[in-house]
Amino acid sequence: MLPEGWRKASLEDVADIRSGIAKSQKTIVNPISLPYLRVANVQDGYLDLRDVKTIEIDKEKINRFSLHSGDVLMNEGGDFDKLGRGDVWRGQIMPCLHQNHVFAVRPDQNKLDSYFLANLSASPYGKGYFLSCAKRSTNLASINSTQLKQFPVILPPLPEQKKIAAILSTWDRAIEGTEKLLANSQQQKKALMQQLLTGKKRLPGFTGEWKICSLSDVATVQTATSKTQYICENGERFIVDMGSVNRLGNLVCTKSTQHNADLLPKGTLVMPKDDIGGGNIIGRTSYIDRDDLYVLGDHVYALHIGDCDSKFLHFLINSHPINKNLRRRANGTAQLGLGKKDVLRQKIKIPSEFSEQKAIAAVLTTADEEITALESDLARLRQQKKALMQQLLTGKRRVKVD
Template sequence: MDNNIMALTPLRVVSEFLYYWSTSFDMATLVQPGALPSVNQQGVGQAALLLPPIGEQRKIAAILSSVDEAIEKTQGVIDQVQVVKKGLMQELLTRGLPGRHKKFKQTEIGEIPASWEVVELQDVATVRTGIAKNKKNAGDQSLPYLRVANVQDGYVDLRELKTIRVNTESVSRYELRAGDVLFTEGGDADKLGRGAVWDGSVSPCLHQNHVFAVATHADRLCPWFLSYYGSSERGKKYFLDSAKQTTNLASINSTQLKELRIPLPSVDEQRAVIARISLVQARIANDIAALDQLTTVKQALMSVLLTGELRVNPTP
């Protein structure tokens, strides 16, 4: 290994126990300031840790390892179901419901059922940009707003909801409405065009300028159909092809989003497609919730086991 990597050689400590301690210790307290912040061998070597007897170390490591195994298995299930969802979306969003369509046609976005249309998003929806943090928008009200970090692929993560000070005019302009389809402006390539449907669970709630809000015309386009298409292979390809790209980063603007071409079946068929994909999405959401719970359990166990707050019977 080179001099940018540091190894900890266990002395009177079980390797697995040392590993879990290292993941819980705040290394930021040891950082040396400078043009390139770093930690050195002396600082790490002088870090204090509570060291129970070897048998207890083994038991603590075994407990935490069992939780890690459960986390890994749950993540594996999520990954597998994501593959199923991807295949299902590819089939339903390009060929429609199984057995319904006999004739297909070639279009600018690929083959679709002959009875479907191809439309630009701006023809069946209204695209709104979000609020930017600046003095012009500042006011007396402090309201929650969605950032790119909140908008995940198929769901909205509200665990960390930040606030912004705004004036009354900004509230009316940037407030989200239930049924708005959220699309991220960009960032890492995997975040480009990522989106979900806002359910109105927090009200009022605004959206920042890196998150677009799309209000669909209810008689033409269902919000979840648009959201699923945006995250499909065809949708992602459009966003990547249209994006302004720099090293590891990509972004789209509101004009490019408005020009997104989407396949448009009847509203009834859209609803049927949504129902099938949503069954798989619900399974993913449940598994993600279970994963979050396991992660919380692990953090709680580490906080009491590695500090001696909770003692365990040693492993021989």
């Protein structure tokens, strides 16, 4: 039930839906090379213009495929949660074309505000429509121009559309600002790792030598059997298996259990030894931060650390040079595997002083905590915007128009 003064209309009644240029063109009589947007450039709520390719087009067709400021760009396909994703083109590059897998929706500005449409298509309402009519495969979904034209657009009066879009843009700016802070923090941590974990930069008060050794000199490796049979709801502990360590080295356990064998003590590092997803998680480690909360499963090594600070070693193994070497040693076809001996023979360079190891780990832990806080802020802002979209774009909550 829509509020009084609101109505629905098919998108084709209030906008022009334009398909893009195909890469496999036939003979081009009068060619010119121009920038064009691909699916990779059209993200969920923003445009990624860091890598814009060019394409040859006949000069006579430039107007047909050129983007106009105010066009709403939408991808015809992608991951389920990205279907219908897009943003408003603001004329950042002129002229600029769009690929045939990217729709350019040109609203009638007397009936439909571009920013209101972009928010509506990205809202649960919009994504619900696209998913309901999309052609699906295992992990992907796509829509065609006919389905896009039939999208039932909710139409408040134009001044109300603009007010709603302006309110949501406040959240967009907050989200964008937090994303930039997060990217900066991640880059700063990367730089700190490159400097502190190699000895290129020393923390104040430390001048001792660094020593080269093997992982076998500072760690022992434990394996365990599958704990699948012990999975239960509302268990007090978590099973650590192949999917429990992500490519960032974060622990993401989802399987609970009451089982109390192969419990991992605080300070243990867990490392996936097998991977069916291309080897990206092999050799990564996560740090066990509590005693007796995690149970070791299969496909994962538990590294018990001796003559080294375990947090320092966690960061060192996850640094690019060490992790790259470990992943290179993985072998297999359908499933990659990293041998125990290959882990233990990995060479590392560490400070001789235990106190320097702990100091470096403390600096990098602080950087991690800052990143975690920003990720939490970002998730909260996105959830707030999602809830606000659900209310404002459907008329459940009205705005006052000056």
